[in-house]
Amino acid sequence: MRELYRFCLLGLTFLLVFSVLYLLKNMKDVKDGYYKSTLPGYEIYNAIEKSKKRISKKKLVIGDSTGYQYYMHISDEDSIYSLACNQAIGMCGHFFLLDDFLKTGNRPEQVYMVFYVSSFSNNLDQKFTYHYFLKPFCNKNYEERMSETVKRQIEKVPYHSLSQFPRILTSSWAPVYNPPSEFHLMSPISNEYLLKIDSLQKAYGFELYLIPCLARKGIKEWNERLFQQHMNEVDPRLREVVDRYFQGIHYMEDTCFSDGKHLKNPQLYRNMIEGEMRNDSNKFRIH
Amino acid sequence: MIFNSFEFLAFLPIVFLLYWFVFRRRGRQNLLIVVASYIFYGWWDWRFLLLIAFTSFCSFGSGLFLEHYEGKRRIQQVVSAGNIFLNLLVLGIFKYYNFFIENLDVLLASLFNYHLDWLSMKIILPVGISFYTFQALSYTIDVYQKKIPATHDIVEFFAYISFFPQLVAGPIERATNLLPQFQKDRMFDYSKAVDGSRQMLWGFFKKLVIADNCATIVNSEWVHYSELSSFGLLMLGVLFTLQIYCDFSGYSDIAIGCARLFGFNLMQNFNNPYFSRSIPEFWRRWHISLTTWFRDYIYFPLGGSRCEKRKVIRNVYIVWGISGLWHGASWHFVCWGLYYGTLLAIYNLLGINTKYKHVVAHGRFMPNMKECFQMGLTFFLVVIGWIIFRAQSMGQAIDYLRCMFTNLDFGDKALCLWVVYGAMLLFVEWFQREKQHALQFPDLKLFSYRPVRWGIYILLLLMIDKYIVTSQTFIYFQF
Numbered sequence: 001m002r003e004l005y006r007f008c009l010l011g012l013t014f015l016l017v018f019s020v021l022y023l024l025k026n027m028k029d030v031k032d033g034y035y036k037s038t039l040p041g042y043e044i045y046n047a048i049e050k051s052k053k054r055i056s057k058k059k060l061v062i063g064d065s066t067g068y069q070y071y072m073h074i075s076d077e078d079s080i081y082s083l084a085c086n087q088a089i090g091m092c093g094h095f096f097l098l099d100d101f102l103k104t105g106n107r108p109e110q111v112y113m114v115f116y117v118s119s120f121s122n123n124l125d126q127k128f129t130y131h132y133f134l135k136p137f138c139n140k141n142y143e144e145r146m147s148e149t150v151k152r153q154i155e156k157v158p159y160h161s162l163s164q165f166p167r168i169l170t171s172s173w174a175p176v177y178n179p180p181s182e183f184h185l186m187s188p189i190s191n192e193y194l195l196k197i198d199s200l201q202k203a204y205g206f207e208l209y210l211i212p213c214l215a216r217k218g219i220k221e222w223n224e225r226l227f228q229q230h231m232n233e234v235d236p237r238l239r240e241v242v243d244r245y246f247q248g249i250h251y252m253e254d255t256c257f258s259d260g261k262h263l264k265n266p267q268l269y270r271n272m273i274e275g276e277m278r279n280d281s282n283k284f285r286i287h
Numbered sequence: 288m289i290f291n292s293f294e295f296l297a298f299l300p301i302v303f304l305l306y307w308f309v310f311r312r313r314g315r316q317n318l319l320i321v322v323a324s325y326i327f328y329g330w331w332d333w334r335f336l337l338l339i340a341f342t343s344f345c346s347f348g349s350g351l352f353l354e355h356y357e358g359k360r361r362i363q364q365v366v367s368a369g370n371i372f373l374n375l376l377v378l379g380i381f382k383y384y385n386f387f388i389e390n391l392d393v394l395l396a397s398l399f400n401y402h403l404d405w406l407s408m409k410i411i412l413p414v415g416i417s418f419y420t421f422q423a424l425s426y427t428i429d430v431y432q433k434k435i436p437a438t439h440d441i442v443e444f445f446a447y448i449s450f451f452p453q454l455v456a457g458p459i460e461r462a463t464n465l466l467p468q469f470q471k472d473r474m475f476d477y478s479k480a481v482d483g484s485r486q487m488l489w490g491f492f493k494k495l496v497i498a499d500n501c502a503t504i505v506n507s508e509w510v511h512y513s514e515l516s517s518f519g520l521l522m523l524g525v526l527f528t529l530q531i532y533c534d535f536s537g538y539s540d541i542a543i544g545c546a547r548l549f550g551f552n553l554m555q556n557f558n559n560p561y562f563s564r565s566i567p568e569f570w571r572r573w574h575i576s577l578t579t580w581f582r583d584y585i586y587f588p589l590g591g592s593r594c595e596k597r598k599v600i601r602n603v604y605i606v607w608g609i610s611g612l613w614h615g616a617s618w619h620f621v622c623w624g625l626y627y628g629t630l631l632a633i634y635n636l637l638g639i640n641t642k643y644k645h646v647v648a649h650g651r652f653m654p655n656m657k658e659c660f661q662m663g664l665t666f667f668l669v670v671i672g673w674i675i676f677r678a679q680s681m682g683q684a685i686d687y688l689r690c691m692f693t694n695l696d697f698g699d700k701a702l703c704l705w706v707v708y709g710a711m712l713l714f715v716e717w718f719q720r721e722k723q724h725a726l727q728f729p730d731l732k733l734f735s736y737r738p739v740r741w742g743i744y745i746l747l748l749l750m751i752d753k754y755i756v757t758s759q760t761f762i763y764f765q766f
Contacts, residue, residue, distance in 0.1 A: 003477035004307055011484075018745055025749070167752075 026166035035170040041131040043068065044093070047085040048136060051100040057081040060101065060108040060206075062094045066213040067114030069262050070269045081108075087119035088132035091193035092150050096142050098200060108206050113197070116213040116261055117223060117249065120242075123187035124153045130174035134163040149188050185230035186242065194238055209284040210241055211277075212249040214269055216260060220251045248284060288330035290541045291495060298327065303548055313472050317446045320469075320549070324451035328414075335413040338377065343448040345373050346423040350430045350437035350444075367431040371424060378420045381413055386616035415455030417613055419448055421580055426462035428584055435463050443469040452545035456538050458556040458576035465551070473550035483547025485726035485744075490540025492747050493533040496754045497712050501530035503756055504705055509677070512687055516696035520687065522706050524670045527677050529709035532561065535574070540724055559720045561669070561713060562647045564661035566630045567640040569669060577613075581606050592635070599635060604628045619681040626672055646720050 029035060036045035043065075059080045061071050067084035074080050083097045098111065124133055134157060137146075146154075154160050158175040162168050184190075201208040215223065227246045234242050250272055258264045277284070288294050302323045310319045329336045349370035356362040379387075385407050392403040426447070430437050438444050447466045453459075505527050512520060539556035546553045560573035570578050582591075589602040604625065611624020634640040647662065648654040654662065671688065678684035719725040726743075728734035 001475075004475040007475070007477050007480050014741060014744070017741065018748060021745060022749070022752070 023166070026170060029170040030166045039131070039135075039170075039172055040128070040174075041086070041088070041136065043085045044089055044132055044136045047083045047097055048100070050081075051083055051097045052104050054104060055081050055106055058109040059112065060098075060106075060110070061112045061114055062098055063112075063114035064116055064119040064213075066116045066262055070114060070213075070266050072266070084114060086128075086132055087116065087122055088126055088128040089137070090122045090124045090129075090133060090150075090187075091120070091190040091197075092124065092146065093133055093137060095193040095196050095200075096137060096145065098197060099145065102200060102204055107204065110207045110209065111201070112209045112211055114211045114213060117215060117246075118261075120186045120190045121184040123182070123184060123189050124150065125156070125179050125182070127176075127178050128174075129157055130160075130163065130177060131172075134160055135169055138163050147189075147192055149192055153189065183230075184233055185226055186234045186238070191233075191235045191238065195235060198237075207285060209277075210245050211273060211284045212245050213261075214250050214252050214256070214263060214272065216254045216257050217251045218254050218260075223249065244284065288327045290538065290545075291491070294330065298323075299545065299548075306549055307475055314440075314442065316473065317440075317442045317469055320446040320451070321442060321449060324446070324449035324454060327451040328449065328454055331414055332411070338381075338413055338416070339419060339449055340445075342374060342377060342420060342423050343445050345370055346426050346448070347438070347441055347444045349427050351439070353427075353430050354437040363431060367427050370427045374420050374424055374427075378416060381410055381416055383612075383616045384408065384410060418457050418459055419454060421459045421577075422462075423448055425459070425580065425584065426466070429462045435466065438466060438470070440470075450546070450551070452542040452549075452551075453553055456535070456542070457574075458539060458542065458554050459580050460553060460576065461580075464554060468551050476550065479547050479550070482727065483544040486540045486544030486547070486724045488544075488744060488747055489724050489726045490537040490542075490544060492537075492751055493540065493712065494537030495751045497709055498530050498533035498537055499756050500754055501526050501533070501705065501709060504702070505530055505677070508702070513690055515690070515694070516698035517691055517694050518697045518700070519702055520691040520694065521670070522702035524674045524691070525706050526702065526709065528561075528666075528670050528673045529706070529712070531673060531676075532557075533709075533712065544724075555723060559646065559716055561666060562662060562717065562720055563665050564643045564647060564658060565634060565639065565665055566627065566668060567634050568643040569665055570627070570631070571644075577610070581610055585609060592640075596636070600632045603632050603635060607631065614676070617680070619675060619678055619684055622681050622684070623672060623675045626675055630668060649721075 033045075036042060036049075039045075057079055061067060061080055061082040061084050063071075063082075063084035064087035065085070068082070068086065071080060071082035071084055074082060083094075083101060085093075085097075094113070101108075134154065138154065138160070156179065157177055159168075186194075198208065223246070231239065231242075252263075252268065254260075256263055256265070256268060263269060288298060302319070306316055306319055310316045325336055325339075328339060349366050352366045353363050356366065388403055388406050392407075395401045395403060426435075426444075429435050438447075443466070446469050447460075447462065450460075450465070505523060508515065508519075508523050512523065515523065536557040543553045543556070554576055556574060556576050558572040558575065560569050563569035563572055586602055586606045589605060590598055591602065592599045594602075607624040607628030608621060609624070610627075611621040614620045614623070631640065647658055674687055674691075675681075675684040678687060715725050719727065719729075728740065733739055
């Protein structure tokens with residue numbers, strides 16, 4: 001028995017020593033922040049960092065990965081600044097980015113929200129929610145700005161409370177999360193945070209535009225049916241805006257897209273949509 | 288449950304503590320092992336517990352019958368043949384049924400234009416079925432051959448068949464080695480437990496750092512192998528060679544180490560196979576438990592090598608054809624077996640099949656030129672074998688090898704970098720080749736200091752943590 005106790009005691013001591021060193025290493029990793037450029041969702045950390053910079057540009061883009069693709073190669077001389085990243089952060093995440101950008105002291109004159117039609121359905125219930133939303137946003141900087149709807153939704157994600165644990169935060173690990181998909185045209189979280197973005201517009205007085213991304217012809221009928229069937233999900237205060245958004249979608253040949261959503265040539269978008277914006281900027285304007 | 292899972296991380300300490308602190312008597316410890324092993328296996332799919340219980344029960348019963356009819360050789364033959372038939376029937380249904388129907392379908396379709404596809408079924412292959420079936424067979428044959436007496440304790444027999452460290456991928460234990468260990472009282476041995484823990488750590492390192500990372504590259508590159516150069520294809524083959532070694536020997540190290548924590552000694556399954564100087568030596572060092580099983584239960588009863596040369600060659604081909612089929616219900620596995628059958632037959636005809644029983648460069652630091660050449664040639668032949676093994680079909684294997692010898696180019700050098708990383712492991716194993724595993728430290732004063740040893744363990748754990756990729760199951764589970 002003495003040998004057994006000795007083995008257990010030494011094993012526990014080793015585990016303790018290892019745990020302390022391991023914790024220190026992971027805390028150092030968190031402090032270094034290198035993980036922010038290597039993990040899935042690195043574009044979110046990039047957008048968060050950009051949202052906290054003082055910028056003199058007067059046009060701001062927020063949006064999903066299609067919006068990110070359109071404004072990926074803007075130069076320093078360009079008048080546009082982009083915080084577009086990925087739909088997986090939900091409208092709540094986009095609100096945080098815009099809110100931070102404004103709180104940093106930036107005063108854009110025009111804010112363009114560039115989204116693909118399916119992005120509004122995100123209710124923070126996707127398999128990437130852990131990487132893209134929980135890890136970057138579930139911390140003290142953002143938690144007080146989260147609504148009850150968001151908090152309830154987060155609690156459904158397995159191991160949500162561990163997302164800020166140093167080892168998990170800095171690793172590419174995420175729990176398997178594939179909840180039964182509940183279809184929305186406009187999810188409760190999107191409704192709520194679109195209205196919050198709208199209230200930011202009122203507070204800071206910029207022009208706000210909701211601009212649709214190009215979509216492939218193959219989904220036109222599906223899109224129109226979706227719009228008819230699910231319009232009642234949209235908050236009455238947003239219906240007119242969403243209606244104009246749907247009417248404004250340009251449908252292109254399927255061959256223009258690399259994966260059904262993202263364009264092979266993003267210049268197509270800038271030629272079409274920005275051309276329309278120059279002709280009639282009120283077409284997509286919310287306020 | 289697999290070793291590289293969070294569940295096992297909790298399961299092992301719980302079973303260990305219960306085993307040594309709560310269930311301290313042999314009978315209770317055996318019962319705990321059965322319960323723990325069934326939880327371990329049932330975690331994957333509880334329905335197949337019935338199958339393992341059936342196999343165990345039949346073999347246990349056959350042992351009792353063999354003892355009961357002691358002296359009546361005819362009845363004993365019927366009993367042991369019946370049990371062997373039952374075990375092979377279960378294995379045949381779950382592993383080979385669809386393979387058999389598909390081939391019969393092709394044959395009948397070509398001869399009579401008649402199809403049997405209505406007979407094919409969706410059958411899930413139970414994890415490790417070939418391993419525990421062979422272990423059960425070894426008991427019946429050993430009792431029949433009077434190498435061991437039949438056991439009367441059903442719990443210890445169930446524990447022998449289902450012992451969780453080696454249940455799903457071996458080492459395939461013999462009743463003569465493992466069963467008596469369940470029949471003796473076990474005392475906790477500190478040095479054995481410490482060495483077992485080290486061996487487990489080394490196994491995890493090989494599996495999680497080397498094998499899983501090699502697997503990521505091999506899986507992504509193999510799908511477009513025809514676009515790779517000769518050099519790239521060779522390097523890809525070498526990467527798979529490293530992957531399968533680290534995967535399977537890693538599992539064996541974890542299994543053997545884990546068993547030592549509970550006071551059991553499992554047989555060595557790998558003994559630095561890639562430092563072999565000939566193919567026969569390679570097979571004396573690779574998956575030793577299976578090779579010796581085939582040797583003792585098939586090759587020797589067929590006459591082994593103590594008969595005329597023609598029959599020896601026939602025996603070699605029979606054993607390796609079966610060995611190929613054991614690895615998987617597919618013709619390319621059979622061809623893989625026959626490839627080794629051919630190589631071993633050549634070595635046999637040359638009369639050099641029993642050379643090289645000691646570790647290479649025994650007592651020396653480095654091998655000589657001749658040994659280097661022999662090891663290089665053997666390694667190359669083994670790589671060719673693993674390419675046949677890894678291919679999806681024999682057609683793909685031939686096409687891969689054709690591309691490897693015809694796409695003459697030295698492109699795809701990026702793969703070479705990964706091979707260098709993997710080769711570092713072999714470098715470590717070279718210096719430890721006379722030990723059971725790489726973490727059995729040499730007798731140097733440096734390693735007598737605990738902080739040095741702990742530093743090495745911590746370094747390995749941090750490397751596992753850094754290089755761990757999405758968990759991959761062990762290759763040999765499918766067999």
